[in-house]
Amino acid sequence: MKIKLLICSLAAATSWSSCRNNSMELRDISDSTAVVYMPQAVTSPAVYSFEISGKADSIVYGACYGGPHSPASDIPVKFSVDASLTDHFNSNNFTSYPMLPEGSYELEQSSAVIPAGRYSTAPLNLVVHVDKLDGVGSYLLPVTIETNMNVNEKLRTAYFLINGHYASNPFPAIDRSKWKVTGFSSEEPTGEGATNGHAIHAFDGDVNTFWSTQWKAAKPGPPHYIKVDMQESRKIHGISITGRTDKNTGEVKATGNPKNIIVELSTDGSNWTYSESFTLANDKVSTVYLAYAHEARFVKLTVNASQGDSYLTNMAEINAF
Secondary structure (H helix, E strand, O other): OHHHHHHHHHHHHHHHHHHHHHHHHHOOOOHHHOEEEOHHHOOOOEEEEEEOOOOOEEEEEOOEEEOOOOOOOOEEEEEEEOOHHHHHHHHHHOOOOOEOOOOOEEEOOOEEEEOOOOOEOOOEEEEEOHHHOOOOOOEEEEEEEEEOOOEOHHHOEEEEEEEEEOOOOOOOOOOOOOOEEEEEOOOOOOOOOOOOEOHHHHHOOOOOOOEEOOOOOOOOOOOEEEEEEEEEEEEEEEEEEEOOEOOOOOOEOOOOOEEEEEEEEEOOOOOEEEEEEEEOOOOOEEEEEEEEEEEEEEEEEEEEEEHHHOOOOEEOEEEEO
């Protein structure tokens, strides 16, 4: 115990001596070197992911003072959202994040004070309503500061990168009663029987039937695709695919179900204005959410690789929501 106390005493004495020496050195440094900055800007972007629900989430923001001495007087700081800085960030970082939409966030305060003798504002809350986001992709929110003090320009703006995720699918499936197949890479017209294997069986409402690419007369490999006209324009939030199961065991088949897919959307069936790729597990039902919901009438699914690296692919049901 005496040894421990002696060690602690020596450590404290060393620390105190160091602090006294540092204080003497800092005393001679001019306050002109002091700057104000946003500590949240140290990591750029500052990434946050929230579950999309009915409740709001929050992120702490504020401003700090860095200098040789504590400030002699109050330092007023203004906070604002600058939408133009979104393009600046994207240009500098080769990204294309959209701005967090208005109505999905609130700054608790647009101004605050770093009090005399203190080194930061009180912590403030950036309130985020993730249920207002239209997709699970990332949105950028630049929050920047203005003050009458010198500002560290590299830490003037905090870039918050925010996305949401769903615990379960909240969207109803779109009615498929008028859907029509407008194209496909191939289908199996005979090998699966008269009422199976065709592209139309990918949305006939029967999980026991399926679309299969050709395997009897020929064995074309991927990519495989199917194009669907929903007959009306709808906002698409995502796609679900029911895989083919083994008719004897009821378990999902080890080969043939989609693994790597591309979802494309179009309003006219020719110009595919939205495209996003996904990797699927071999589940009975695979659900994917679009990064950004998109208005479309036509849906194209392209399978670049199938489970088990099979040359063919099959889908029991396709749904959009």
